[in-house]
Amino acid sequence: MPEIGRIVKVLRGKDRESYAVIIGIVDERFVLIADGDKRRFDEPKKKNVMHLLMESAVSREVADSIKETGRVTNAKLRFSIQKYAPGKGE
Numbered sequence: 001m002p003e004i005g006r007i008v009k010v011l012r013g014k015d016r017e018s019y020a021v022i023i024g025i026v027d028e029r030f031v032l033i034a035d036g037d038k039r040r041f042d043e044p045k046k047k048n049v050m051h052l053l054m055e056s057a058v059s060r061e062v063a064d065s066i067k068e069t070g071r072v073t074n075a076k077l078r079f080s081i082q083k084y085a086p087g088k089g090e
Helices: 060-069 074-084
Strands: 006-010 019-025 030-034 045-048 052-058
Touching: 006 074, 019 060, 019 074, 060 074
Parallel strands: none
Antiparallel strands: 006 019, 006 052, 019 030, 030 045
């Protein structure tokens, strides 16, 4: 189930095979994702959840920051992806 802070792998589109973090939920079909690099917090990508692979990791730092302030830094998004995404942390 999508939730804010969850790490996802993009399966479709020009960003496929990349990792991102869910920073917003539009409805039951769409979420907003950002990676802090090519796709920054201020310009998230609206993505169909069917085109995403939900990883088991959820970044509490990102979720708490969005809950408290309504936003998160791009550096924190990049850090979370590096820390939690499979194969990205080495």
